[in-house]
Amino acid sequence: MQKTPIITAKDVDVFYGAKQALDKITLDIPEHKVTSLIGPSGCGKTTFLRCINRMNDLVDICRVEGQIEIAGQDIYAPEVDVVALRAHVGMVFQKPNPFPKSIFDNVVYGPKIHGLVKTKDDMEEVVEWSLRKAGLWEEVKDRLTETATGLSGGQQQRLCIARAIAVKPKVILMDEPCSALDPIATAIIEELIDELRKKFTIIIVTHSMQQAARVSQRTAFFHMGNLVESGATKTLFTSPQDERTQNYITGRIG
Amino acid sequence: MTNTEVNFLKGQKHLTRRYRAEQRFQWMGRAAIAVSLTFLVFMVSSIFWQGKGALITTKIALTVDLSAEMIDPANIKGASFDKIIKLALRAEFPEATKRKQKKKLYALVSSDAGFQLRDQILENPALLGANQTIWVSASDDVDMLMKGHIDRDKPQSRRRLDDQQISWIDALSVKQVFNTGFFTNGDSREPELAGILSALVGSALSLLICFALSFPIGIMSAIYLEEFAKKGRWSDLIEININNLAAVPSIVFGLLGLSIFLNIFGLPRSSPLVGGMVLSLMTLPTIIIAARASLRAVPPSIREAALGMGASPVQATFHHVAPLALPGFLTGTIVGMAQALGETAPLLMIGMVAFIVDIPGSILEPATALPVQIFLWADSPERAFLEKTSAAIIALLVFLVLMNIIAIILRKKYEIRF
Ligand SMILES: Nc1ncnc2c1ncn2[C@@H]1O[C@H](COP(=O)(O)OP(=O)(O)OP(=O)(O)O)[C@@H](O)[C@H]1O
Ligand SMILES: [Mg+2]
Numbered sequence: 023m024q025k026t027p028i029i030t031a032k033d034v035d036v037f038y039g040a041k042q043a044l045d046k047i048t049l050d051i052p053e054h055k056v057t058s059l060i061g062p063s064g065c066g067k068t069t070f071l072r073c074i075n076r077m078n079d080l081v082d083i084c085r086v087e088g089q090i091e092i093a094g095q096d097i098y099a100p101e102v103d104v105v106a107l108r109a110h111v112g113m114v115f116q117k118p119n120p121f122p123k124s125i126f127d128n129v130v131y132g133p134k135i136h137g138l139v140k141t142k143d144d145m146e147e148v149v150e151w152s153l154r155k156a157g158l159w160e161e162v163k164d165r166l167t168e169t170a171t172g173l174s175g176g177q178q179q180r181l182c183i184a185r186a187i188a189v190k191p192k193v194i195l196m197d198e199p200c201s202a203l204d205p206i207a208t209a210i211i212e213e214l215i216d217e218l219r220k221k222f223t224i225i226i227v228t229h230s231m232q233q234a235a236r237v238s239q240r241t242a243f244f245h246m247g248n249l250v251e252s253g254a255t256k257t258l259f260t261s262p263q264d265e266r267t268q269n270y271i272t273g274r275i276g
Numbered sequence: 277m278t279n280t281e282v283n284f285l286k287g288q289k290h291l292t293r294r295y296r297a298e299q300r301f302q303w304m305g306r307a308a309i310a311v312s313l314t315f316l317v318f319m320v321s322s323i324f325w326q327g328k329g330a331l332i333t334t335k336i337a338l339t340v341d342l343s344a345e346m347i348d349p350a351n352i353k354g355a356s357f358d359k360i361i362k363l364a365l366r367a368e369f370p371e372a373t374k375r376k377q378k379k380k381l382y383a384l385v386s387s388d389a390g391f392q393l394r395d396q397i398l399e400n401p402a403l404l405g406a407n408q409t410i411w412v413s414a415s416d417d418v419d420m421l422m423k424g425h426i427d428r429d430k431p432q433s434r435r436r437l438d439d440q441q442i443s444w445i446d447a448l449s450v451k452q453v454f455n456t457g458f459f460t461n462g463d464s465r466e467p468e469l470a471g472i473l474s475a476l477v478g479s480a481l482s483l484l485i486c487f488a489l490s491f492p493i494g495i496m497s498a499i500y501l502e503e504f505a506k507k508g509r510w511s512d513l514i515e516i517n518i519n520n521l522a523a524v525p526s527i528v529f530g531l532l533g534l535s536i537f538l539n540i541f542g543l544p545r546s547s548p549l550v551g552g553m554v555l556s557l558m559t560l561p562t563i564i565i566a567a568r569a570s571l572r573a574v575p576p577s578i579r580e581a582a583l584g585m586g587a588s589p590v591q592a593t594f595h596h597v598a599p600l601a602l603p604g605f606l607t608g609t610i611v612g613m614a615q616a617l618g619e620t621a622p623l624l625m626i627g628m629v630a631f632i633v634d635i636p637g638s639i640l641e642p643a644t645a646l647p648v649q650i651f652l653w654a655d656s657p658e659r660a661f662l663e664k665t666s667a668a669i670i671a672l673l674v675f676l677v678l679m680n681i682i683a684i685i686l687r688k689k690y691e692i693r694f
Contacts, residue, residue, distance in 0.1 A: 077584060082507065108586035115584070119577035121596055131595070132585045185585065 028053040028223050029074065029193065034088035036069050036078065043069045045247045047088070051240070056215060056224045058234040058255070061244035062270065067227045068116075070244070071195050074225065075111035076104050092193065109136050112186035116198040116227075118178035120170035120185070125162050128170045128181055129153060132189040148188055156184035157214050176207030183214065187222065194218065196226040200233065212237050231271055235259055243267045320673070327666030333455035333468060334414040334422045336385055336448050338364040340393065342404050349404050352397060357390035361412065369444055380441055384448075386413035386468050411451070416467040416660035418445055422452060425659055436659075458667065462633040463649065467660030470653070472668050474635045478548055478628065478643030479617060479675070485552020485639060486559060486616050491609055493556075494563030498605075501564070502571040503593045522561035529557045530625025538626060546627040546642035554622045559612030566611065570604020571597060603687040610683035614676055620647040646672045 027050035036044040044066045051057050059067040069078070076097060078084045090097050097107055109132075120128050129149045133139040139148055149166065153159040158180040162173070170181055179199055186194055196215070200208040215224055215237050228234050234241050235255060242252035243266075251258060251267045262268045340360050347355040365381050366372060372381045386392075389412035396410055397403055403410075417436045420426050432438040437445070461471025505511050533554035537543045543550050574597050582592035598605075623629065628644050629652070636643035644652070646668060653665040 075584065077580065080580070080583065105586050105588050108584060113584040115577065115580060117577060119575075119581040121578065121581060122600065131582075131587075135585070135587055135591055135595075182581075189586065 027051055028093055029225075030089075030091045031070075031073075032089040032091075034070070034073060034086065034090060036066070036073060036087075037085045038081070039083045043247055044073075047249045049242055049249055049252055051223065051225060053223050054219055054221075055240055056219050056226060056238040057240040057242065058238035059225065059227045059242050059244060060229070060231065060234050060270070061250075063229075064246075065244040066247045067244055068197055071113075071197055071225060071227055074193070074195055075108050075113055077113065079104060109189055110191050111193045111195065112189065112191035114179070114182050114186050114194065114196040114199050116201055118175060118182050118202065120173070120178050120181050122169060122171050124167045125153075125170050125173070125181060126166040129184050129188050132185060136189055138189060152184040152188040153181075155187055155214070155218065156180045157210050158184055174207075176203045176210070179203060179207070180211065180214070183211070183218075187218065191222065193223045193225065196224065198227050198229060201229065208233070231259070243270060245270070323666045323669050323673075325666075326663055327668075327670045329423050329663040330458055330667030331455050332423070332452050333457065334419040334450055334452050335411040336414045336418070336450050337409050337411055338385070338389075338448075339367070339407055339409050340364045341367075342397070342406060342408050344405065347397070347404060349401070352401070352404075353394070355394075357393045361385060361389045361393060368448065377440070380438070381444065383415055384418055384441060384444060386415050387466055388413055388469050413457075413468050414450060416658060418450070419468055420659050421445065422450060458664075462635055463631060463644070463652070464633060465631075467656070467658045467664060470661070470664055472646065472649060472671050474632045475644050475646045475649035475668070476671065476675070477635050478551070478632070479645040479647075481548035481636060481639050481643065482551035482555060482623075482628075482645055483613060483617060485549055486555040487609070487613060489553060490556035490559040490563055490612065491605075494560050494609070494612075495567050495605055497560075498564045498567030498571060499593060499598060502568045503597065504589065518561050518564050522565060525621075526558050526619050527621040527625060529554055530622030532557065533622060534625045544640050544642075546630050546632075546644075547640050548628075548636060548643045549639040550626050551623050551628050551643070551645060552639070554626055555616040555619060558619065558622065559609075559616050562612035562615065563605075563608045566608020567601065567605050570601040570608070573604065574600045599690070602690045606683055606687050606690070610679060613679060617676060617679070618647055618672070620645075620651055623648050624651075646675065 029049075029051035031047055031049045031051075034044055034047040035042065047066075047070060059070065061067055072078045073086055073090060074092075074097075078086055086098065092107075092111065095102070112132075121131065123131075126145075126149055129152050130139065130145045133145070133148050139145045150159060150163075153162060158177060161177060162168075162181075170178065173181060179202070183194075183196075183199070200211055203211065212233065215226065218224060226234075226238065238255045240252065241255040241258045243250045243258065243262075243264075245266050251262060251264045258267065259271060262271060338361065341363060342360070346360055346363075362378075362382055365385070366378065369381060372378050392412045393410060414422070417426070421428075421437055421442065426435050426437060428435075428442060457469060458471045460473055461469055462474035464470040501511060501514065533550060537550045537553055538545055543553075578596050578600065579592055582596045583589070587595065623645050627642075629648050630642055630644060631652075632642055632644045634641070650665055650668045650672065653661045653668060
């Protein structure tokens, strides 16, 4: 348990223009564990998640201060290349957003641009591996050349997960990956997350306390831009230290 | 037992009112479409009606003397073909002896008749040595008579052909044939010889240049401005300027072309190269605006997906965003090119209004363009140019329709549906 964490955030402040969205967030994220971020809407979960692969760079008015280290490297250091960073920190968005290309092309895109595959055989291998891991292979193996936007919402989300793991990142960030899915598709993805954690480190934003309890080993509770409390999921849910956490998990705020 | 608070039946008062409003709106829409369609049909059919005559031309049969006396078989090109034609006409009507009469007689055939005779002989030297019956073009007045545009009942002082000329024509054997010359000739002072090929080629070459310049430059500018440039005061300023440029009267671009491309760079006047460059100044803003709009319509989630995968901004743009915006690029380009095709004013400024007989062989040779040709013909006094004008408009419209069809095919091909 006392392994060095793979991600450490220290005093992270985020501003959108003059508005502060995150205030002095300090959080360690252990390797090969699922960490869930919970909290009421607008508390800054997505913002924090997007700091970890620097997607916030895309927002002109966004400013990030403080320090985030992944495997000992400061990712906001000037010598860091965001393209390389994002190759190691994959992201699955809240709304499934497959490319409007074939299923095959969707999965193989990342490995291709990062030069991980050369031959057709390599590509087929990585596509099958990723789709199997994402629990989608059996459903789509006969229609790899069909366009991905013809898949159901749950299938699209699993395709996005397959696409993210195809480059074999160290960390996968998931922003409410099940918010648009039915219970069966959700169950499939939760199983998948549990399976994926053997190879990857996963951070998941969720609004469902049950989901956080089911899939994660660690939980962090955010409230109005502050990190109120974090720790082992079981402890946090059974004996929260802070009153706000208590209120949130019992459904009194949020 | 019916629940009076719930009523799903048809014919309720407030619903009827709503449906009536809906109906009214639909009828107004249909009426608007009907009105615009009527105008369109009226315009196109009247142009076709006027222009169809230009596709027919009149030929006259003449019995010419091709004996060795008139044409030396060893030196065919040295012969005087005009004289042979004139002699043939005089042989047909020996009563025309006075100078004035002869002149009227010669006016029945086109001034090109001698060349036509020569071409036929060069093509088929077996004709030489005896009297032969050949067909040559009639003059435009005869053509007009045959098409019924000259009224035989008018007093002869008020028509272009007098009684004697008409009696001659009636005695000659004439036929009306499809006017291939209209598509294979350049412009001419003689309406019966004038064709649109030089203008068509001039337009095609200018548009080619225009496309080659404005498509890549326009699309690249749009992509840069939309995907890469920092938003701020400068980008706003550029945006406003581009929008203004799109509204600048085209003649201003013509003046610009005149002073910069011709006077400063010394590029060849009247050439499709300069024409295309001037037209591309005009189409650029159109293309940029349309391309930016279609880039803006690409869902941001696609960009995030690509960047989140570790694609560089250029990769995200060219692998994912631009392909989705491509149909929009094509639409904008075609709209711009269609405008360019119909543009006259800027071409006048750079001298593409010249009288061009030869078909331009390269982008550096003097040329004219279809709309300019239409303008020139519409300005000509001869009755016969009237139908040429309409026929040239038809050609322009067909050109336009072809361009649009190509655009639609391309768009369908590259369209990606979600
Ligand atoms: N692009 C942006 N520009 C300005 N403000 C933003 C932007 N993105 C987020 N914010 C603000 O930052 C705060 C945190 O937003 P964030 O999206 O991180 O919340 P969240 O916890 O993910 O909420 P939810 O559970 O609803 O997704 C909110 O007050 C939001 O209004
Ligand atoms: Mg969020």
